[in-house]
Amino acid sequence: MPELTMVQAVNHALRDEMRADDEVVVLGEDVGLNGGVFRCTADLFEEFGEDRVIDTPLSESGIIGAAIGMAMYGLRPVPEIQFSDFIWPAFDQITSELAKMRYRSAGQFTCPLVIRTPYGGGIRGGHYHSQSPEAYFTHTPGLVVVVPSDPYDAKGLLRSAIQSEDPVLFLEPKRIYRSPKMEVPDDDYTVEIGKAAVRREGTDFTITCYGAMVPVALEACKKAAEKGWEGEVLDLRTLLPLDTDALIDSVTKTGRMLVLQEAPKFCGYGSELCAIVAEKAIDVLEAPIKRVAGFDVPFPYTLEHVYMPHADRVLRGIEEMMDY
Amino acid sequence: MLQILSPSGDVDSAGLPDLSSERMVELYRSMLTVRTMDTRMLALQRQGRIGFYGTCKGQEAATVGSGAAMTADDWVFPALREGAVLLMRGYPLEKVMGQLVGCSLDPTHGRQMPCHFSSREHNFVTLSSVIGTQISQAMGAAWASKIKGDGNAVIGYMGDGATSSTDFHCALTFAAVHKVPCVFFCQNNQWAISVPFEKQTASDGIAGKAPAYGLPGVQVDGNDVLAVYAATKEAAERARNGDGPTLIEAVTFRLEGHSSSDDPTRYRDEAVVAEWRARDPIARFRNFLELEGLVTEALDCDIQDEVKASVDAAIVVAEKAPPPEIDTLFTDVYAQVPHLLKEQRDDLLAHEHSDRENEGAFPL
Ligand SMILES: Cc1ncc(C[n+]2csc(CCOP(=O)(O)OP(=O)(O)O)c2C)c(N)n1
Numbered sequence: 001m002p003e004l005t006m007v008q009a010v011n012h013a014l015r016d017e018m019r020a021d022d023e024v025v026v027l028g029e030d031v032g033l034n035g036g037v038f039r040c041t042a043d044l045f046e047e048f049g050e051d052r053v054i055d056t057p058l059s060e061s062g063i064i065g066a067a068i069g070m071a072m073y074g075l076r077p078v079p080e081i082q083f084s085d086f087i088w089p090a091f092d093q094i095t096s097e098l099a100k101m102r103y104r105s106a107g108q109f110t111c112p113l114v115i116r117t118p119y120g121g122g123i124r125g126g127h128y129h130s131q132s133p134e135a136y137f138t139h140t141p142g143l144v145v146v147v148p149s150d151p152y153d154a155k156g157l158l159r160s161a162i163q164s165e166d167p168v169l170f171l172e173p174k175r176i177y178r179s180p181k182m183e184v185p186d187d188d189y190t191v192e193i194g195k196a197a198v199r200r201e202g203t204d205f206t207i208t209c210y211g212a213m214v215p216v217a218l219e220a221c222k223k224a225a226e227k228g229w230e231g232e233v234l235d236l237r238t239l240l241p242l243d244t245d246a247l248i249d250s251v252t253k254t255g256r257m258l259v260l261q262e263a264p265k266f267c268g269y270g271s272e273l274c275a276i277v278a279e280k281a282i283d284v285l286e287a288p289i290k291r292v293a294g295f296d297v298p299f300p301y302t303l304e305h306v307y308m309p310h311a312d313r314v315l316r317g318i319e320e321m322m323d324y
Numbered sequence: 325m326l327q328i329l330s331p332s333g334d335v336d337s338a339g340l341p342d343l344s345s346e347r348m349v350e351l352y353r354s355m356l357t358v359r360t361m362d363t364r365m366l367a368l369q370r371q372g373r374i375g376f377y378g379t380c381k382g383q384e385a386a387t388v389g390s391g392a393a394m395t396a397d398d399w400v401f402p403a404l405r406e407g408a409v410l411l412m413r414g415y416p417l418e419k420v421m422g423q424l425v426g427c428s429l430d431p432t433h434g435r436q437m438p439c440h441f442s443s444r445e446h447n448f449v450t451l452s453s454v455i456g457t458q459i460s461q462a463m464g465a466a467w468a469s470k471i472k473g474d475g476n477a478v479i480g481y482m483g484d485g486a487t488s489s490t491d492f493h494c495a496l497t498f499a500a501v502h503k504v505p506c507v508f509f510c511q512n513n514q515w516a517i518s519v520p521f522e523k524q525t526a527s528d529g530i531a532g533k534a535p536a537y538g539l540p541g542v543q544v545d546g547n548d549v550l551a552v553y554a555a556t557k558e559a560a561e562r563a564r565n566g567d568g569p570t571l572i573e574a575v576t577f578r579l580e581g582h583s584s585s586d587d588p589t590r591y592r593d594e595a596v597v598a599e600w601r602a603r604d605p606i607a608r609f610r611n612f613l614e615l616e617g618l619v620t621e622a623l624d625c626d627i628q629d630e631v632k633a634s635v636d637a638a639i640v641v642a643e644k645a646p647p648p649e650i651d652t653l654f655t656d657v658y659a660q661v662p663h664l665l666k667e668q669r670d671d672l673l674a675h676e677h678s679d680r681e682n683e684g685a686f687p688l
Contacts (some may be wrong), residue, residue, distance in 0.1 A: 004531070008561065020620055027518065029516070030517045030518045032518070033518060033590065034518035034591045035589045035590070036587070037586075053516070053520050055523050057485075057488035057519070057523070057524050057525065058455055058456075058486065058488040058489060058519070058524065059488045059489055059490065061490055062488070079631065085453070086455070087455060088454075089456075089489065089490055124375045124376070125437065126435070126436045126437035126453070127435070127437075127452065127453070128437075128439070128452055128453035129421065129437070129453065144448055148398050148687055195497035256678070265668070266664065268630075271617065290409060295653060295654070295665070295668045295669075295672070296657070296664065296665050296668065297654060297657050297665070298435070298657070300434070300435050300653055301375075301426055301434055301435055301436050301437050302426035302427070302433075302434030302647055302648055303647070303648060303650065303653050305433065305654070305678055306650055306653065306672070307653065312675075313675070313676075315395055
């Protein structure tokens with residue numbers, strides 16, 4: 001089995017879906033001859049040609065508007081937004097149009113398309129190449145929001161997303177784009193959308209996380225284990241629709257929840273997880289919920305290593321919960 | 325296309341702008357400064373000493389010529405490649421280097437990636453990496469200047485890629501309707517990362533778009549500093565006289581990769597680059613200055629040495645400076661630090677050390 005990076009896994013998912021279905025097209029800035037600034041679309045232009053691997057003018061609202069039109073008309077577009085920080089010109093198309101097309105036409109028009117976009121910090125990208133925008137989109141009914149945390153899932157989830165009948169925002173954690181590598185099968189396996197995964201079993205506390213925070217959670221659990229506390233790591237994988245059962249099951253088992261996210265804390269995606277646990281399982285909690293998140297400031301350049309949640313900061317949160 | 329100095333060395337004497345000998349040499353020095361800085365900073369980036377860099381290489385005439393045509397009171401809304409305009413306004417090289425290194429010498433506390441300068445004192449507006457957004461802001465600032473009646477003009481820079489953004493459309497639409505004193509300056513360097521001009525627009529140039537919006541469009545040889553100066557000066561005067569906005573398209577070429585993260589050999593033919601290298605804007609201007617007797621070989625060497633020495637000295641200063649204080653993460657989000665943010669800051673300061681390591685290079 002080949003060892004792939006997440007970038008290569010994404011590339012293979014696109015390639016395989018394009019081979020399997022002539023209606024799958026890729027469009028975006030620099031996705032053609034250049035193969036994407038992160039190389040996710042490498043070699044697709046050569047294999048599928050300029051009608052299916054399309055370099056667009058520099059307009060994100062144009063890219064998504066075009067993709068919506070294509071999808072309604074019967075193609076399966078996979079538009080790329082070069083960095084999720086540049087998705088905002090398309091926010092109107094995504095939230096007003098894409099998310100509501102099925103509902104407002106009572107199913108007469110649908111938009112099976114996947115918006116792929118790298119997101120998150122850890123690469124010295126400053127304000128505009130680092131942000132985590134998931135909460136803006138998980139607040140929008142009609143969208144599916146998926147975040148892989150390793151190459152295997154990236155390929156399997158992206159293939160599911162492209163085959164899905166609903167519009168998917170596929171957020172790719174670019175901090176772990178190029179490492180680690182892992183074995184990724186060449187066959188056409190998929191990973192089901194809407195299912196979380198337990199990455200580490202534990203009995204004392206649960207960490208909820210996704211994307212590039214999964215390895216951070218695992219590292220923190222290792223450190224906690226040295227103190228005799230066994231943590232469970234729940235990788236949500238699909239943020240919307242949420243695998244609520246997996247969340248409640250894990251918290252019920254451990255009795256403590258630490259919500260980990262890279263995005264600013266206030267009104268972040270993790271806040272919804274807190275609310276759901278408060279509604280459905282507050283009686284199982286043995287300590288107050290702890291949130292470890294980015295600070296409520298714009299994403300910084302020089303001090304990004306201070307901004308990004310890291311294992312020691314997570315460990316402090318764990319200690320607070322365990323010492324409660 | 326407006327041209328005063330042709331690539332082959334011909335001079336359109338009638339078109340020569342009214343610039344003193346000293347000003348001409350100053351323009352030359354500015355062009356050399358940015359070229360020197362570009363070469364040094366790209367090398368520093370390769371050595372991992374700065375995180376990112378986007379050069380102006382090949383576009384020095386367009387940048388310096390347009391920058392020189394505006395007055396110090398006029399506001400500048402730059403894009404990625406117009407740092408030279410700030411230097412020409414007297415901004416110290418150490419602070420430029422401070423921003424590039426991201427250290428405490430940077431008045432904006434290393435908050436942004438390199439090449440994102442900002443100086444209120446120099447009427448040089450803070451830029452974002454988001455392509456196009458500054459175009460409509462420049463229009464708005466110019467509109468405010470008109471409402472206040474202060475007689476200033478505003479210049480808004482953009483690349484050819486940015487002309488596909490929604491903001492370009494809004495900015496030109498509004499500006500023409502309200503006759504705002506704005507100079508829209510498009511550096512058509514033929515590329516938006518890997519996307520060539522003909523995939524950006526099927527229009528025959530950018531200047532030609534202006535009449536449809538109701539404003540004049542001027543196409544100028546962007547490698548001819550005097551032509552760029554003359555065109556921008558005229559547009560600024562129109563703006564000041566109440567005749568409204570102008571769109572200038574400087575036809576030029578991006579000689580380097582899009583940025584330090586880019587490998588242009590993947591998508592463009594070296595032969596085309598070589599053609600444009602032969603039209604080097606600095607060589608063209610030096611040739612003219614030598615013919616006019618304004619620059620001799622000896623003087624040229626002196627200028628080059630001075631420029632190199634000052635760039636190198638500024639790098640040393642910036643690299644010695646400490647990183648920004650952790651506290652600067654939390655200031656300027658609001659006028660006052662709100663209570664929840666204070667909590668986050670106090671908690672961090674109680675635990676964090678600023679010496680954690682960083683990670684590798686990515687395409688930005
Ligand atoms: C809204 C937005 N979309 C995409 C990007 C990524 N990006 C950065 S520079 C660039 C190309 C810009 O081309 P152009 O406007 O011609 O300016 P140039 O870099 O050539 O000076 C792209 C696509 C961005 N920064 N902002």
